[in-house]
Amino acid sequence: MILSLSGLFLMLSCAVAHGNAIINKKIIVAADGSGDFKTIQGALNSLPDSSATARTIYIKKGTYAEKIYIEKGNIIFEGEDRAKTIIIASIARDEWRCGHTDDWGVATLNVGANDITLKNLTITNNYGFDFKERTIWCASDTAANKEKKLRKDGHQMALRTMNMATRMKAINCHFRSFGGDTVSPWEVNNGMWYFKDCIMEGGVDFYCPRGWAYAENCEFITHSGPAAIWHDGSGNEDSKTVLVNCKFKGIDNFLLGRYHRDAQFYLVNCEFAKNMRDSAIYIVPTANNLKWGKRIYYYNCHREGGNDFSWYNNNLPAGVKASDINVKWVFGDRWNPATN
Numbered sequence: 001m002i003l004s005l006s007g008l009f010l011m012l013s014c015a016v017a018h019g020n021a022i023i024n025k026k027i028i029v030a031a032d033g034s035g036d037f038k039t040i041q042g043a044l045n046s047l048p049d050s051s052a053t054a055r056t057i058y059i060k061k062g063t064y065a066e067k068i069y070i071e072k073g074n075i076i077f078e079g080e081d082r083a084k085t086i087i088i089a090s091i092a093r094d095e096w097r098c099g100h101t102d103d104w105g106v107a108t109l110n111v112g113a114n115d116i117t118l119k120n121l122t123i124t125n126n127y128g129f130d131f132k133e134r135t136i137w138c139a140s141d142t143a144a145n146k147e148k149k150l151r152k153d154g155h156q157m158a159l160r161t162m163n164m165a166t167r168m169k170a171i172n173c174h175f176r177s178f179g180g181d182t183v184s185p186w187e188v189n190n191g192m193w194y195f196k197d198c199i200m201e202g203g204v205d206f207y208c209p210r211g212w213a214y215a216e217n218c219e220f221i222t223h224s225g226p227a228a229i230w231h232d233g234s235g236n237e238d239s240k241t242v243l244v245n246c247k248f249k250g251i252d253n254f255l256l257g258r259y260h261r262d263a264q265f266y267l268v269n270c271e272f273a274k275n276m277r278d279s280a281i282y283i284v285p286t287a288n289n290l291k292w293g294k295r296i297y298y299y300n301c302h303r304e305g306g307n308d309f310s311w312y313n314n315n316l317p318a319g320v321k322a323s324d325i326n327v328k329w330v331f332g333d334r335w336n337p338a339t340n
Helices: 005-024 040-045 093-099 327-331
Strands: 027-029 055-059 062-065 068-070 075-079 085-089 107-111 116-119 122-125 135-137 147-149 157-161 167-171 174-176 192-196 199-202 212-216 219-222 241-244 247-250 257-259 265-268 296-299
Touching (some): 040 068, 093 135, 093 147, 157 174
Parallel strands (some): 055 075, 068 107, 085 122, 122 174, 174 199, 241 265
């Protein structure tokens, strides 16, 4: 059979359209077997490595005891119900690093690709919540005694980005751990991270972005440790962490934040619980060379019930108005989370 050029073009167009339909099909994950896959990792593994359009993995209500590795970009992970769509694993970073040279695999959700969207999910590292005291042999420990006692409040990551991942957003998600570094989007030179309507809870530095980060309408809950939020902006003088309309609460005398590398904090229209300690975001004693000085800014932040502390009085830098501080101001033309 001899095809005309127009006929061949039509066949190719149909084939491409059919392939895109397969790529763009919403994949259903259901723990009870009623979807396309029972596991999130299985659904993820079924996708092509790349796509010009976003692929959606829709996750039905249920508990998914999985450690997820995301190495394919442009994917939306959408839960049916935040409170009832739970991804959970139990991992102590201190133990993981005894047998591994890096953090790939240290979190419940390990992100190594760009343009990842998380929606309506609870992502938990349960190690500190179900803690049982243990001492392990740690060959990689530099101490003479290689035995290491694991701690309830040690590093426990629910989310960790790696391997040059630079863009990720989370909408209406709940990130949980008892220990430190719960939410760790780490790429200091080019990282851009967006969080909206999320709950984050953990121990020390449990929200600790590197690069540029914007969090709005989020709630932060401190279980332990000497700080809730942290920032590393040492890769670029312009990088910053911005928190707008956020609430902070936790254990009695919880501390708001700290840093030990160049950082830049903006807190706008935030609310602090009555039991927060009267202690400003502070610098940890460090040998790091901080090139850009203290950059911690507040606007219209208040303590629940009044009796505000003086250290979060309005102090935006000259030329910056509160109305200027938005997503565009943070990410510029490099990224628009609303369209990616």
